[in-house]
Amino acid sequence: MNFTLFDTAIGACGIVWSARGLRGVQLPEANEVATRVRVTKRFPAAVEAPPPDSIQSVIDGIVALLAGEPRDLRDVVIDDDGTPDFNKRVYAIARAIPPGQTLTYGEIAERLGDKLLARAVGTALGENPCPIVMPCHRVLAASGRTGGFSAPGGVDTKLKLLTIEGAQPGGPTLFDRLPLAKRA
Numbered sequence: 001m002n003f004t005l006f007d008t009a010i011g012a013c014g015i016v017w018s019a020r021g022l023r024g025v026q027l028p029e030a031n032e033v034a035t036r037v038r039v040t041k042r043f044p045a046a047v048e049a050p051p052p053d054s055i056q057s058v059i060d061g062i063v064a065l066l067a068g069e070p071r072d073l074r075d076v077v078i079d080d081d082g083t084p085d086f087n088k089r090v091y092a093i094a095r096a097i098p099p100g101q102t103l104t105y106g107e108i109a110e111r112l113g114d115k116l117l118a119r120a121v122g123t124a125l126g127e128n129p130c131p132i133v134m135p136c137h138r139v140l141a142a143s144g145r146t147g148g149f150s151a152p153g154g155v156d157t158k159l160k161l162l163t164i165e166g167a168q169p170g171g172p173t174l175f176d177r178l179p180l181a182k183r184a
Helices: 032-042 053-064 086-094 105-111 115-128 154-165
Strands: 002-008 011-018 021-026
Touching: 002 053, 011 032, 011 053, 011 115, 021 032, 021 115, 053 086, 053 154, 086 115, 105 115
Parallel strands: none
Antiparallel strands: 002 011, 011 021
16 A cells, blocks of 8 residues: 645645555645654555556545535545445445535435434444545535534534535535435
8 A cells, every 4th residue: 555645725635545446535634744644543554655647636636626626536446445335335325426515314324225324324434534535524414414524623624625515514415406206
């Protein structure tokens, strides 16, 4: 595994990759040194290196998204080796949420077939190794409340990301925008 740090509109982020794809994204800590320390704690086997073209493309997409450009990162290849199957299913749904849109934990649970899975959805998103690429910040609590966010800065960071993308916490979610016949 390798990693590199890169500058964004919200601070220095980190990205970790393997030969199979993206392994992790680190949102900014207090400064670049703290971000590097966090990356090396999360991925102790990762070695700092220049990114290959495929990872530079991901970095460019993240930088653009965090600068307010509506970028779709769904095509980024994730190395999800070791990720529980339930989490993979949750992340697939979260990755389908376009920039500027949101779903609730309950709406994701319903898409998984059981609205009682909302808490488990929240737990899976809290374990998300690749925020921004797997946009857990686009998932809100019931009635559009922000809910939690396990990345540095917590809910403040989540609100910052949603604001950059033009999403309005407390407003209608992607599910609310669907015609009634398609909400099943």
